[in-house]
Amino acid sequence: MRLGVGGQSSLLMALLLLLTCLHLGMSLERISYAPQLSSATLAGRLTQSTFTLERPRGQFSHLNIADFDAIWLVLAHSNATQSFTAPQRVEDTPVPANLPQRGYYITLRANRALYPGGQPGNELRVLRVANNTRCSLITRGCHHPLPGPGPYRVKFLVVRDRGPMAETDWSSETCLQQAKALQAAPGPQSAGTMVIVAILSVLLAVVLTTLLTLLIYTWYDTCGSTSISGPGELACMKRYNTHHMFSPSAEVGS
Template sequence: MSSHIQVWMLVTLSVVAADYTYYIPQLVPTSLQGRLTTTTFTLESPKCLFNQMSTNTVWLLVANKIVDTTKLTIPAPYSSFASNGYYLTLNATESSYNCDNNASYIRVGSDTSCSTPNTCNGPLASSGKYIVKFVVLDINNKTVDETGWSGFITLPQGKASSVIDTWPGRRSGGMIVLTSILSVLLAFILVGLIGAFILGSKHVKPDTVAPPVATKNYETHYASEKKHTYSEPLN
Protein backbone atom coordinates (compact mmCIF):
# COMPACT_ATOMS: atom_id res chain seq x y z
CA MET A 1 0.00 0.00 0.00
CA SER A 2 1.44 3.36 -1.01
CA SER A 3 2.28 6.03 1.57
CA HIS A 4 -0.26 8.43 0.04
CA ILE A 5 -3.07 5.95 0.55
CA GLN A 6 -1.95 5.31 4.12
CA VAL A 7 -1.98 9.03 4.93
CA TRP A 8 -5.40 9.41 3.32
CA MET A 9 -6.77 6.49 5.35
CA LEU A 10 -5.37 7.91 8.58
CA VAL A 11 -6.92 11.31 7.92
CA THR A 12 -10.24 9.71 6.99
CA LEU A 13 -10.15 7.50 10.07
CA SER A 14 -9.39 10.48 12.33
CA VAL A 15 -12.36 12.36 10.89
CA VAL A 16 -14.73 9.41 11.26
CA ALA A 17 -13.48 8.41 14.71
CA ALA A 18 -13.46 11.92 16.17
CA ASP A 19 -15.44 12.21 19.37
CA TYR A 20 -15.95 15.70 20.74
CA THR A 21 -18.66 14.88 23.26
CA TYR A 22 -16.18 15.11 26.15
CA TYR A 23 -15.81 18.85 25.47
CA ILE A 24 -18.31 21.01 27.37
CA PRO A 25 -18.68 24.67 26.27
CA GLN A 26 -17.86 26.98 29.15
CA LEU A 27 -18.52 30.62 29.99
CA VAL A 28 -15.42 32.78 30.32
CA PRO A 29 -14.11 33.43 33.86
CA THR A 30 -16.20 35.71 36.05
CA SER A 31 -13.38 38.26 36.21
CA LEU A 32 -13.88 39.22 32.55
CA GLN A 33 -16.25 42.10 31.83
CA GLY A 34 -19.22 41.36 29.59
CA ARG A 35 -19.36 37.71 30.63
CA LEU A 36 -23.13 38.01 31.00
CA THR A 37 -25.29 40.92 29.89
CA THR A 38 -29.05 41.26 29.37
CA THR A 39 -28.67 40.21 25.69
CA THR A 40 -25.33 38.37 25.39
CA PHE A 41 -23.05 35.81 26.99
CA THR A 42 -19.40 34.99 26.27
CA LEU A 43 -17.93 31.51 25.82
CA GLU A 44 -14.38 30.26 25.81
CA SER A 45 -13.30 29.35 22.29
CA PRO A 46 -12.34 25.64 21.83
CA LYS A 47 -8.60 25.15 21.45
CA CYS A 48 -7.07 22.34 19.39
CA LEU A 49 -10.32 20.41 19.49
CA PHE A 50 -11.49 20.05 15.90
CA ASN A 51 -9.75 18.35 12.99
CA GLN A 52 -7.28 20.85 11.54
CA MET A 53 -7.36 19.14 8.11
CA SER A 54 -11.12 19.08 7.74
CA THR A 55 -13.27 21.43 5.69
CA ASN A 56 -16.44 20.60 7.59
CA THR A 57 -18.30 23.50 9.12
CA VAL A 58 -18.59 24.08 12.86
CA TRP A 59 -21.76 25.80 14.08
CA LEU A 60 -22.83 26.91 17.51
CA LEU A 61 -26.23 25.51 18.39
CA VAL A 62 -28.15 27.82 20.76
CA ALA A 63 -31.31 26.35 22.28
CA ASN A 64 -33.71 26.74 25.17
CA LYS A 65 -33.83 22.95 25.70
CA ILE A 66 -31.87 19.85 24.72
CA VAL A 67 -32.65 18.97 21.11
CA ASP A 68 -31.89 15.97 18.87
CA THR A 69 -29.06 17.13 16.60
CA THR A 70 -29.82 14.44 14.01
CA LYS A 71 -33.15 16.14 13.31
CA LEU A 72 -31.99 19.72 12.92
CA THR A 73 -33.71 21.87 10.33
CA ILE A 74 -31.00 23.34 8.07
CA PRO A 75 -30.71 26.25 7.81
CA ALA A 76 -31.85 27.16 11.31
CA PRO A 77 -31.55 30.95 11.38
CA TYR A 78 -31.74 33.24 14.37
CA SER A 79 -35.24 34.32 13.32
CA SER A 80 -36.53 30.75 13.75
CA PHE A 81 -35.65 30.57 17.46
CA ALA A 82 -39.17 31.45 18.61
CA SER A 83 -40.73 28.62 16.58
CA ASN A 84 -37.96 25.96 16.71
CA GLY A 85 -36.57 26.62 20.18
CA TYR A 86 -33.05 26.64 18.73
CA TYR A 87 -30.90 28.25 16.03
CA LEU A 88 -27.44 27.81 14.46
CA THR A 89 -24.89 30.61 14.30
CA LEU A 90 -21.18 31.47 14.22
CA ASN A 91 -20.29 29.08 11.41
CA ALA A 92 -16.60 28.45 10.77
CA THR A 93 -14.39 25.67 9.42
CA GLU A 94 -12.90 23.16 11.83
CA SER A 95 -9.40 24.38 11.00
CA SER A 96 -10.27 27.92 12.11
CA TYR A 97 -10.30 26.70 15.72
CA ASN A 98 -6.52 26.53 15.99
CA CYS A 99 -4.16 25.23 18.65
CA ASP A 100 -2.37 28.42 19.69
CA ASN A 101 -2.04 29.51 23.30
CA ASN A 102 -3.75 32.87 22.86
CA ALA A 103 -6.95 33.35 24.78
CA SER A 104 -9.95 33.81 22.50
CA TYR A 105 -13.65 34.13 23.19
CA ILE A 106 -16.99 33.76 21.44
CA ARG A 107 -19.66 36.34 22.21
CA VAL A 108 -23.17 35.05 21.63
CA GLY A 109 -25.76 37.71 20.76
CA SER A 110 -23.41 40.48 19.62
CA ASP A 111 -24.74 41.06 16.09
CA THR A 112 -27.35 43.84 16.17
CA SER A 113 -27.54 44.31 12.40
CA CYS A 114 -28.02 40.69 11.24
CA SER A 115 -26.83 41.53 7.73
CA THR A 116 -26.58 37.76 6.98
CA PRO A 117 -29.89 36.32 8.25
CA ASN A 118 -28.97 32.61 7.95
CA THR A 119 -25.85 33.02 10.12
CA CYS A 120 -26.98 35.93 12.29
CA ASN A 121 -25.66 36.05 15.85
CA GLY A 122 -28.46 38.31 17.07
CA PRO A 123 -29.14 39.63 20.58
CA LEU A 124 -30.89 37.23 22.92
CA ALA A 125 -34.45 38.35 23.49
CA SER A 126 -34.99 37.14 27.04
CA SER A 127 -33.08 36.08 30.14
CA GLY A 128 -33.27 32.44 29.14
CA LYS A 129 -32.40 29.76 30.19
CA TYR A 130 -30.07 28.92 27.25
CA ILE A 131 -28.01 25.84 26.48
CA VAL A 132 -25.35 25.51 23.76
CA LYS A 133 -23.10 23.01 21.98
CA PHE A 134 -20.84 22.95 18.92
CA VAL A 135 -22.01 20.78 16.00
CA VAL A 136 -19.99 19.79 12.94
CA LEU A 137 -21.86 19.60 9.63
CA ASP A 138 -20.53 18.13 6.41
CA ILE A 139 -21.07 19.51 2.91
CA ASN A 140 -24.55 17.99 2.87
CA ASN A 141 -25.49 19.69 6.18
CA LYS A 142 -25.46 16.36 7.98
CA THR A 143 -24.30 16.30 11.60
CA VAL A 144 -21.06 14.32 11.73
CA ASP A 145 -19.73 15.39 15.15
CA GLU A 146 -20.77 17.39 18.16
CA THR A 147 -19.60 18.43 21.60
CA GLY A 148 -21.44 17.94 24.83
CA TRP A 149 -24.10 20.40 26.01
CA SER A 150 -23.16 23.30 28.22
CA GLY A 151 -24.94 23.95 31.48
CA PHE A 152 -28.02 26.17 31.38
CA ILE A 153 -27.17 29.86 31.12
CA THR A 154 -29.40 32.57 32.56
CA LEU A 155 -28.89 36.22 31.67
CA PRO A 156 -29.38 39.07 34.16
CA GLN A 157 -32.70 40.82 33.72
CA GLY A 158 -33.23 44.57 33.93
CA LYS A 159 -35.77 46.00 36.38
CA ALA A 160 -38.81 48.00 35.36
CA SER A 161 -38.53 51.66 36.30
CA SER A 162 -41.65 51.33 38.45
CA VAL A 163 -39.97 48.90 40.83
CA ILE A 164 -36.59 50.62 41.17
CA ASP A 165 -35.90 51.81 44.73
CA THR A 166 -34.80 55.44 44.53
CA TRP A 167 -33.93 55.70 48.25
CA PRO A 168 -30.27 56.74 48.71
CA GLY A 169 -29.55 53.66 50.75
CA ARG A 170 -30.98 50.17 50.59
CA ARG A 171 -33.59 49.70 53.29
CA SER A 172 -33.58 46.41 55.13
CA GLY A 173 -36.45 45.05 57.21
CA GLY A 174 -34.65 46.09 60.41
CA MET A 175 -34.26 49.66 59.18
CA ILE A 176 -37.97 49.87 58.38
CA VAL A 177 -38.92 48.64 61.87
CA LEU A 178 -36.48 51.00 63.57
CA THR A 179 -37.70 53.95 61.53
CA SER A 180 -41.31 53.15 62.44
CA ILE A 181 -40.51 52.96 66.18
CA LEU A 182 -38.60 56.25 66.13
CA SER A 183 -41.45 57.95 64.28
CA VAL A 184 -43.98 56.80 66.91
CA LEU A 185 -41.73 57.94 69.76
CA LEU A 186 -41.27 61.34 68.13
CA ALA A 187 -45.03 61.70 67.82
CA PHE A 188 -45.50 60.90 71.55
CA ILE A 189 -42.83 63.44 72.51
CA LEU A 190 -44.48 66.11 70.38
CA VAL A 191 -47.91 65.45 71.92
CA GLY A 192 -46.37 65.59 75.41
CA LEU A 193 -44.73 68.95 74.72
CA ILE A 194 -47.98 70.41 73.42
CA GLY A 195 -49.89 69.13 76.47
CA ALA A 196 -47.31 70.55 78.89
CA PHE A 197 -47.50 73.94 77.18
CA ILE A 198 -51.31 74.02 77.45
CA LEU A 199 -51.36 73.01 81.15
CA GLY A 200 -48.59 75.48 82.04
CA SER A 201 -50.40 78.39 80.42
CA LYS A 202 -53.49 77.86 82.63
CA HIS A 203 -51.52 78.58 85.86
CA VAL A 204 -49.96 81.82 84.70
CA LYS A 205 -51.68 84.95 86.33
CA PRO A 206 -51.81 88.24 84.46
CA ASP A 207 -49.53 91.00 85.78
CA THR A 208 -51.21 93.53 88.22
CA VAL A 209 -51.20 97.05 86.80
CA ALA A 210 -49.82 99.53 89.34
CA PRO A 211 -52.13 102.51 90.10
CA PRO A 212 -50.95 105.96 88.99
CA VAL A 213 -48.80 107.79 91.55
CA ALA A 214 -49.71 111.36 92.44
CA THR A 215 -46.81 113.83 92.29
CA LYS A 216 -46.27 117.45 93.39
CA ASN A 217 -44.28 120.14 91.66
CA TYR A 218 -41.86 122.66 93.17
CA GLU A 219 -39.45 125.22 91.89
CA THR A 220 -35.88 125.96 92.93
CA HIS A 221 -35.68 129.37 94.71
CA TYR A 222 -32.43 130.41 93.06
CA ALA A 223 -33.50 129.93 89.43
CA SER A 224 -34.29 133.47 88.25
CA GLU A 225 -34.21 133.30 84.48
CA LYS A 226 -34.87 129.63 83.75
CA LYS A 227 -37.03 127.52 85.87
CA HIS A 228 -36.62 123.79 86.29
CA THR A 229 -39.59 121.76 87.37
CA TYR A 230 -39.12 118.50 89.27
CA SER A 231 -41.63 115.93 90.24
CA GLU A 232 -41.53 113.58 93.18
CA PRO A 233 -44.02 111.21 94.65
CA LEU A 234 -46.42 112.52 97.26
CA ASN A 235 -46.21 110.95 100.64
Protein backbone atom coordinates (compact mmCIF):
# COMPACT_ATOMS: atom_id res chain seq x y z
CA MET A 1 0.00 0.00 0.00
CA ARG A 2 1.51 3.26 -1.12
CA LEU A 3 0.82 6.52 0.66
CA GLY A 4 0.49 9.84 -1.05
CA VAL A 5 2.57 12.86 -0.27
CA GLY A 6 0.02 14.06 2.29
CA GLY A 7 -0.11 10.68 4.00
CA GLN A 8 3.66 10.43 4.19
CA SER A 9 3.88 13.90 5.71
CA SER A 10 1.27 13.04 8.33
CA LEU A 11 3.08 9.81 9.22
CA LEU A 12 6.38 11.64 9.51
CA MET A 13 4.88 14.28 11.76
CA ALA A 14 3.35 11.58 13.99
CA LEU A 15 6.70 9.83 14.30
CA LEU A 16 8.47 13.07 15.16
CA LEU A 17 5.84 13.87 17.78
CA LEU A 18 6.19 10.40 19.30
CA LEU A 19 9.97 10.67 19.46
CA THR A 20 9.69 14.12 21.02
CA CYS A 21 7.31 12.82 23.68
CA LEU A 22 9.60 9.90 24.42
CA HIS A 23 12.57 12.21 24.66
CA LEU A 24 10.76 14.58 27.00
CA GLY A 25 9.62 11.65 29.12
CA MET A 26 13.13 10.27 29.48
CA SER A 27 15.14 13.47 29.96
CA LEU A 28 15.09 15.42 33.22
CA GLU A 29 16.04 18.98 33.87
CA ARG A 30 19.45 19.11 35.47
CA ILE A 31 19.85 21.20 38.62
CA SER A 32 23.48 22.13 39.13
CA TYR A 33 23.74 21.09 42.75
CA ALA A 34 25.17 18.10 44.60
CA PRO A 35 24.03 17.21 48.13
CA GLN A 36 26.74 17.30 50.77
CA LEU A 37 27.25 16.27 54.36
CA SER A 38 26.58 18.82 57.05
CA SER A 39 29.61 20.96 57.80
CA ALA A 40 28.40 21.73 61.33
CA THR A 41 30.01 20.00 64.27
CA LEU A 42 27.12 17.81 65.28
CA ALA A 43 26.87 14.81 67.53
CA GLY A 44 25.69 12.03 65.27
CA ARG A 45 26.72 13.69 62.01
CA LEU A 46 27.83 10.22 60.96
CA THR A 47 26.76 7.10 62.83
CA GLN A 48 26.68 3.38 62.05
CA SER A 49 23.27 3.72 60.35
CA THR A 50 22.51 7.41 59.70
CA PHE A 51 24.07 10.60 58.35
CA THR A 52 23.24 14.30 58.17
CA LEU A 53 23.02 16.49 55.04
CA GLU A 54 22.99 20.21 54.48
CA ARG A 55 19.58 21.47 53.39
CA PRO A 56 19.51 22.44 49.70
CA ARG A 57 18.49 26.02 50.35
CA GLY A 58 17.20 27.88 47.30
CA GLN A 59 18.08 25.10 44.87
CA PHE A 60 14.47 24.54 43.69
CA SER A 61 13.38 28.11 43.02
CA HIS A 62 13.15 27.56 39.24
CA LEU A 63 10.08 28.76 37.42
CA ASN A 64 9.42 25.25 36.11
CA ILE A 65 9.12 23.87 39.66
CA ALA A 66 5.84 24.55 41.44
CA ASP A 67 5.14 24.69 45.16
CA PHE A 68 3.12 21.47 45.04
CA ASP A 69 5.79 19.44 43.23
CA ALA A 70 7.26 16.67 45.39
CA ILE A 71 10.99 16.80 46.12
CA TRP A 72 12.35 13.38 47.03
CA LEU A 73 15.76 12.26 48.20
CA VAL A 74 17.17 9.32 46.25
CA LEU A 75 19.49 7.14 48.36
CA ALA A 76 21.59 4.54 46.59
CA HIS A 77 24.59 2.31 46.99
CA SER A 78 27.52 3.94 45.26
CA ASN A 79 27.71 1.17 42.65
CA ALA A 80 23.97 1.41 41.85
CA THR A 81 23.78 5.05 40.74
CA GLN A 82 24.21 4.17 37.06
CA SER A 83 21.29 1.76 37.15
CA PHE A 84 18.89 4.19 38.85
CA THR A 85 15.71 4.83 36.89
CA ALA A 86 13.30 7.54 38.04
CA PRO A 87 9.85 6.03 38.62
CA GLN A 88 7.15 7.26 36.24
CA ARG A 89 4.29 6.46 38.62
CA VAL A 90 3.84 6.96 42.35
CA GLU A 91 3.07 3.29 42.89
CA ASP A 92 6.45 2.40 41.36
CA THR A 93 8.38 4.41 43.95
CA PRO A 94 11.05 2.12 45.47
CA VAL A 95 10.95 1.69 49.25
CA PRO A 96 13.72 0.76 51.74
CA ALA A 97 12.86 -2.93 51.38
CA ASN A 98 14.03 -2.66 47.73
CA LEU A 99 17.55 -1.56 48.71
CA PRO A 100 19.14 -5.05 48.73
CA GLN A 101 17.81 -5.92 45.25
CA ARG A 102 17.70 -2.60 43.39
CA GLY A 103 20.46 -0.85 45.29
CA TYR A 104 18.43 2.34 45.85
CA TYR A 105 15.17 3.77 47.17
CA ILE A 106 13.40 7.15 47.48
CA THR A 107 12.67 8.89 50.78
CA LEU A 108 12.15 12.21 52.63
CA ARG A 109 9.39 13.77 50.55
CA ALA A 110 9.31 17.57 50.80
CA ASN A 111 8.46 20.67 48.73
CA ARG A 112 10.42 23.76 47.84
CA ALA A 113 8.81 25.76 50.66
CA LEU A 114 10.94 23.70 53.07
CA TYR A 115 14.11 24.67 51.18
CA PRO A 116 13.87 28.47 50.88
CA GLY A 117 16.75 30.60 49.72
CA GLY A 118 18.48 33.39 51.59
CA GLN A 119 20.73 33.34 54.60
CA PRO A 120 19.80 30.86 57.33
CA GLY A 121 18.84 32.20 60.72
CA ASN A 122 19.93 30.92 64.09
CA GLU A 123 18.12 27.66 63.47
CA LEU A 124 20.33 24.78 62.40
CA ARG A 125 18.92 23.57 59.09
CA VAL A 126 20.02 20.03 58.31
CA LEU A 127 18.49 16.82 57.00
CA ARG A 128 18.92 13.70 59.08
CA VAL A 129 18.80 10.72 56.77
CA ALA A 130 17.75 7.18 57.80
CA ASN A 131 16.95 7.96 61.42
CA ASN A 132 13.31 6.83 61.59
CA THR A 133 13.14 3.56 63.52
CA ARG A 134 9.34 3.49 63.70
CA CYS A 135 8.41 3.24 60.02
CA SER A 136 8.01 0.05 58.01
CA LEU A 137 10.51 -0.94 55.34
CA ILE A 138 7.67 -1.30 52.85
CA THR A 139 6.23 2.16 53.53
CA ARG A 140 6.76 4.71 50.76
CA GLY A 141 8.93 7.57 52.01
CA CYS A 142 10.24 5.71 55.05
CA HIS A 143 13.85 6.51 55.94
CA HIS A 144 14.70 3.51 58.09
CA PRO A 145 18.27 3.15 59.50
CA LEU A 146 20.67 1.89 56.88
CA PRO A 147 21.75 -1.76 57.05
CA GLY A 148 25.47 -1.35 56.38
CA PRO A 149 28.39 1.08 56.20
CA GLY A 150 27.99 1.84 52.48
CA PRO A 151 29.36 3.73 50.67
CA TYR A 152 26.17 5.61 49.73
CA ARG A 153 25.35 8.49 47.38
CA VAL A 154 22.26 10.69 47.28
CA LYS A 155 20.53 13.18 44.99
CA PHE A 156 17.25 15.11 44.91
CA LEU A 157 14.48 14.27 42.46
CA VAL A 158 11.57 16.60 41.62
CA VAL A 159 8.39 14.73 40.71
CA ARG A 160 5.09 16.03 39.35
CA ASP A 161 1.82 14.17 38.87
CA ARG A 162 2.79 13.17 35.34
CA GLY A 163 6.24 11.95 36.40
CA PRO A 164 9.76 13.14 37.28
CA MET A 165 10.84 16.47 35.85
CA ALA A 166 14.14 17.56 37.44
CA GLU A 167 17.07 16.18 39.42
CA THR A 168 20.31 17.28 41.05
CA ASP A 169 23.74 15.72 40.66
CA TRP A 170 24.78 12.75 42.78
CA SER A 171 26.66 13.53 45.96
CA SER A 172 30.11 12.21 46.70
CA GLU A 173 30.42 8.88 48.51
CA THR A 174 29.45 8.70 52.17
CA CYS A 175 30.75 5.89 54.38
CA LEU A 176 29.13 5.32 57.74
CA GLN A 177 31.02 4.55 60.92
CA GLN A 178 31.88 0.96 61.74
CA ALA A 179 32.10 -0.74 65.10
CA LYS A 180 35.67 -1.53 66.13
CA ALA A 181 36.52 -4.78 67.86
CA LEU A 182 38.49 -4.61 71.09
CA GLN A 183 42.09 -5.69 70.64
CA ALA A 184 44.70 -6.67 73.20
CA ALA A 185 47.38 -4.08 73.79
CA PRO A 186 50.59 -5.10 72.01
CA GLY A 187 54.17 -5.31 73.27
CA PRO A 188 55.17 -4.15 76.75
CA GLN A 189 51.60 -3.34 77.77
CA SER A 190 50.62 -6.98 77.26
CA ALA A 191 53.57 -8.21 79.36
CA GLY A 192 52.72 -5.71 82.12
CA THR A 193 49.14 -6.92 82.13
CA MET A 194 50.33 -10.50 82.59
CA VAL A 195 52.51 -9.48 85.57
CA ILE A 196 49.57 -7.71 87.22
CA VAL A 197 47.34 -10.73 86.67
CA ALA A 198 50.00 -13.03 88.20
CA ILE A 199 50.38 -10.82 91.29
CA LEU A 200 46.63 -10.67 91.79
CA SER A 201 46.40 -14.44 91.46
CA VAL A 202 49.06 -14.95 94.14
CA LEU A 203 47.32 -12.50 96.49
CA LEU A 204 44.03 -14.27 95.95
CA ALA A 205 45.66 -17.63 96.75
CA VAL A 206 47.15 -16.21 99.98
CA VAL A 207 43.78 -14.81 101.05
CA LEU A 208 42.01 -18.11 100.37
CA THR A 209 44.69 -20.06 102.27
CA THR A 210 44.39 -17.72 105.25
CA LEU A 211 40.61 -18.08 105.31
CA LEU A 212 40.85 -21.87 105.13
CA THR A 213 43.37 -21.97 108.00
CA LEU A 214 41.15 -19.74 110.10
CA LEU A 215 38.15 -21.97 109.50
CA ILE A 216 40.09 -25.14 110.48
CA TYR A 217 41.45 -23.52 113.65
CA THR A 218 37.98 -22.31 114.64
CA TRP A 219 36.51 -25.78 114.15
CA TYR A 220 39.17 -27.52 116.31
CA ASP A 221 38.89 -24.86 118.97
CA THR A 222 35.12 -25.33 119.11
CA CYS A 223 35.41 -29.13 119.45
CA GLY A 224 38.02 -28.78 122.24
CA SER A 225 35.74 -26.71 124.50
CA THR A 226 32.48 -27.24 126.35
CA SER A 227 29.44 -26.27 124.51
CA ILE A 228 25.84 -26.24 125.58
CA SER A 229 23.77 -28.15 123.14
CA GLY A 230 20.13 -28.84 122.83
CA PRO A 231 18.52 -32.25 122.54
CA GLY A 232 19.86 -34.26 119.68
CA GLU A 233 22.88 -32.01 119.13
CA LEU A 234 26.43 -33.29 119.21
CA ALA A 235 28.39 -31.75 122.10
CA CYS A 236 32.14 -31.62 122.48
CA MET A 237 33.18 -31.81 126.15
CA LYS A 238 36.54 -31.05 127.70
CA ARG A 239 37.35 -32.94 130.91
CA TYR A 240 37.87 -30.62 133.85
CA ASN A 241 39.16 -31.86 137.29
CA THR A 242 38.80 -29.74 140.38
CA HIS A 243 41.91 -29.25 142.53
CA HIS A 244 40.43 -30.52 145.82
CA MET A 245 39.80 -34.02 144.40
CA PHE A 246 43.54 -34.75 144.35
CA SER A 247 44.67 -32.84 147.40
CA PRO A 248 46.38 -34.87 150.27
CA SER A 249 43.75 -33.87 152.81
CA ALA A 250 41.02 -35.27 150.64
CA GLU A 251 42.83 -38.65 150.35
CA VAL A 252 43.40 -38.90 154.14
CA GLY A 253 39.84 -38.13 154.94
CA SER A 254 38.65 -40.83 152.62
